[in-house]
Amino acid sequence: MFALIDCNNFYASCERVFNPSLNNQPVVVLSNNDGCVIARSNEAKALGIPMGAPAFQIKQLLNKHNIHVFSSNYALYGDMSARVMNILSNFSPELEVYSIDEIFLKLEGFNLYDLTQYGWNMIDLVKRSTSIPISIGIAPTKSLAKVANKIAKKFPERTKGTYVIDTPLKVEKGLKWTKIGDVWGIGRQYQTKLQGIQVTNAWQFTQLPNEYVRKEMSIVGLRLQRDLSGIPTLDLEEVAVKKNIAVTRSFEKMYTDLEDIRERVATYASKVSLKLRKQNSCCQIAYLFLHTNKHREDLPQYANGISIKMPFETNSTMVITNAAMTGLKRIYREGYQYKKAGIIVMGLTPDTQNQLGLFYNEDPRHKVLMQTIDRLNKNCFDQVKLGAQDLSKVWKMQQNHLSKRYTTRLNELIEVKV
DNA sequence: TCTGGGGTCCTAGGACCC
DNA sequence: TCTGGGGTCCTAGGACCC
Numbered sequence: 001m002f003a004l005i006d007c008n009n010f011y012a013s014c015e016r017v018f019n020p021s022l023n024n025q026p027v028v029v030l031s032n033n034d035g036c037v038i039a040r041s042n043e044a045k046a047l048g049i050p051m052g053a054p055a056f057q058i059k060q061l062l063n064k065h066n067i068h069v070f071s072s073n074y075a076l077y078g079d080m081s082a083r084v085m086n087i088l089s090n091f092s093p094e095l096e097v098y099s100i101d102e103i104f105l106k107l108e109g110f111n112l113y114d115l116t117q118y119g120w121n122m123i124d125l126v127k128r129s130t131s132i133p134i135s136i137g138i139a140p141t142k143s144l145a146k147v148a149n150k151i152a153k154k155f156p157e158r159t160k161g162t163y164v165i166d167t168p169l170k171v172e173k174g175l176k177w178t179k180i181g182d183v184w185g186i187g188r189q190y191q192t193k194l195q196g197i198q199v200t201n202a203w204q205f206t207q208l209p210n211e212y213v214r215k216e217m218s219i220v221g222l223r224l225q226r227d228l229s230g231i232p233t234l235d236l237e238e239v240a241v242k243k244n245i246a247v248t249r250s251f252e253k254m255y256t257d258l259e260d261i262r263e264r265v266a267t268y269a270s271k272v273s274l275k276l277r278k279q280n281s282c283c284q285i286a287y288l289f290l291h292t293n294k295h296r297e298d299l300p301q302y303a304n305g306i307s308i309k310m311p312f313e314t315n316s317t318m319v320i321t322n323a324a325m326t327g328l329k330r331i332y333r334e335g336y337q338y339k340k341a342g343i344i345v346m347g348l349t350p351d352t353q354n355q356l357g358l359f360y361n362e363d364p365r366h367k368v369l370m371q372t373i374d375r376l377n378k379n380c381f382d383q384v385k386l387g388a389q390d391l392s393k394v395w396k397m398q399q400n401h402l403s404k405r406y407t408t409r410l411n412e413l414i415e416v417k418v
Numbered sequence: 419t420c421t422g423g424g425g426t427c428c429t430a431g432g433a434c435c436c
Numbered sequence: 437t438c439t440g441g442g443g444t445c446c447t448a449g450g451a452c453c454c
Contacts, residue, residue, distance in 0.1 A: 031422035038422070054421040072422085099454045187452050218428055220452080246424055253419090295421050342423090398420090 001115065001138055001166075003105040004145040005088055005122060007081075008133040008153065010101035011039035014080045015070050017131040018406045018414050026067040030055050033250055033398045034071055071399040079407040083130050091122055096236040104142060106236055119162030139165035139174075142234045143227040146184040147174045147202065171230050175203035185224045190217060202228060241279050241348070247272040248342025252398050254293055255338050258328075261290065264396070265328050266388035268343045269321040276320075276345060277370060282313035284347030286320055288327040293339035304331040313349050316366040317373070320345070321386055 007013060011029040016022045026043035030036065037053045047065050049058060055069070062069055081100045089095055094106035107115065119136040126134050135156075137149025144165050151174060152163035165174050181191035183202045193216065199205050205213075206229045213221045227233040247268040255261050265288065276283060291303035308323040324343055373384045385391055404412040 033420085033422075035420080035422055052422090056420040059420095102454075185452065189451065218451085220428065242425075244425070248423065250422070293421090340422095344424095 001107040001110065001140055002142050002145040003092070003107055003115075003119065003136055003138045004098075004142070004149045005103050005105065005134050005136050006149055006153075007084060007101040008135055009039055009041050010081075010132070011070075011072065011077055012041040012044070013132050014073070014077050015068075015403055016041075017080065019403070022068055026065060027070065028062070028067055029070045029072055030401070031072060033252055034400055035250070038072065069401045071402040073403050073405065075405040075408050076403065080130060080132060083407075084126055084132050084134070087126050087129055088122060091118070094236060097239070104145070104236060107138070115164050115166070116162050119164070120160060123161045134161065136162040137165070138162070139171075140230055141227045141232045143184050143224060144171065144174070144230065147178050147228075150178065150182065168230070172203060175206060175228065176201050178202040180205060183224075183228070185220070190221070241281060241350075243348060244344055244346050245272055245275045245279075245281075245283075245348070246342060246344040247275070248289075248340065248344070249397075250340045251338070252396055256336070258332055258334075261332065261338055261341065262325060262328060262388060263390045265290075265324050265341055265343070266321050266386060267390070267396075268341065269324040270317045270386060270389065272343050272345055273315055273317040273320045273370075274374065276315040276348070277351075277374060280351050281348040282315045282351045283320070283345035284310055284313055284349065285345070286310065286323050286327070287344045287346060288324050288331070288341070289344075290328070290331055290338055290341045292336050296337075299337055300335070302333055302336045304333075306331050311360040312362050313351075314362055314366075315351060316362060316370055317386060318366065319362065321388060325388070 012027040015027055015029065022041075024043065025041070026047055026049075027041040028037050028044050028049055029039040031038045034055055036055065037049060037051060037058070040049050040051065044067055047061070047067065049061065049067070055062075061067070077100060084101075085097055085103055088103055088105065092105035092107055094108065096104040098104055107113075107118075110118070115138050119138060122136060123134055126132055135149055135152045137145045137147065137152050139145040139148045148163045148165045152159045152161055155163075165171055178201055180186055180194050180200055180202060181188075183205065186194070186205075194200075194205065199208065206225055208225070210222060210225070213225050217224075223233050249264070249268065251264060255264070269286075272286075286308045287305060288308065289303070289305035292299060292301050294301070306327045308327045310319065310323060314320065320343075376384050390396075404414075406412060406414050
């Protein structure tokens with residue numbers, strides 16, 4: 001059996017941990033630059049706040065209902081996630097952390113266990129240890145565990161947060177209850193296509209001829225169909241090193257000047273280089289893109305990107321930043337108002353087995369320098385930067401509703417009045 | 419005024435090899 | 437009239453996830 005455990009309204013729940021006055025109050029969390037709604041408490045959902053809504057469009061609604069608004073605080077969410085995952089990892093030796101708020105556990109050899117009770121034990125322990133509410137679905141396959149999890153969430157009174165699918169009858173009932181668009185692996189396009197042939201729930205999908213599914217949805221769809229039918233097909237996946245790493249950001253306002261954009265791109269390049277070093281990878285290619293504000297159709301539009309082949313496999317901030325600057329010069333055009341840029345590094349290789357170049361190789365001093373800079377920045381919070389970055393300003397993001405980093409910064413600890 | 423960020427996998431077709 | 441067979445690698449595009 002597989003268990004899928006997922007944190008309820010995770011970001012909103014994190015905000016409540018250190019601010020219990022938010023309990024039972026509507027809470028929303030916004031994306032970078034305080035742009036869109038990316039998390040909602042149940043109360044906010046009930047008030048009709050749509051997922052993904054631009055904050056400025058729903059300002060009135062937020063004010064009218066006194067909804068508590070937060071900027072995203074990834075330092076807090078990341079740390080709370082690690083705590084929750086750590087606790088849950090005690091419930092099975094085989095697991096897959098699927099996202100910041102979801103984890104699969106494989107429950108092999110649990111035949112004599114009351115799995116519903118087992119789930120309730122998890123909920124209880126995580127709640128007592130972290131204050132984060134979770135929901136649990138347990139079933140013979142991963143995709144059915146997803147279905148069970150949805151049921152647990154939808155009927156909290158009846159399930160008390162845990163729902164187990166363990167009979168063919170429950171499989172059928174669960175699948176018939178699940179709308180086709182809510183199935184894990186069925187997105188917008190497939191939903192439309194399937195509805196077009198009168199497939200509106202997950203059960204009907206499992207009844208489709210294999211050949212049709214194979215032809216229209218490739219091998220991926222076929223696997224999903226099998227897995228949903230109760231034949232274990234999708235297994236836990238190993239945590240692999242990433243194949244691409246990206247840092248992409250909208251600017252807090254539109255920039256026209258090359259100098260301003262150079263500074264932003266240099267900062268993104270150094271962030272992406274640090275991510276590379278953290279997973280002990282080097283890159284062969286850096287891809288840089290730049291574009292204007294797509295939502296401003298009244299303004300002239302321009303978007304372009306460029307792949308830059310590195311002279312050798314590298315994770316040096318200086319080499320990658322240099323490449324990005326060269327690329328930027330090539331794609332930047334005067335006279336546009338730019339809103340977003342990003343760097344994606346690709347062709348990643350382990351930094352222990354670098355292929356030596358025939359003509360050019362990295363200055364061996366870079367490696368030592370990077371290690372030193374990383375160590376300094378870890379202890380002193382990003383004090384060492386390249387000259388191309390803006391040294392004076394730390395945050396270039398709209399974050400008007402940011403909570404404290406309660407769990408990762410000593411000077412932001414929660415204060416208790418006696 | 420204002421609209422997020424970061425990933426994965428699969429397939430078809432082109433370029434190339436012998 | 438008639439023009440082989442078998443393979444790999446790379447890329448762009450399309451789908452999906454949180």
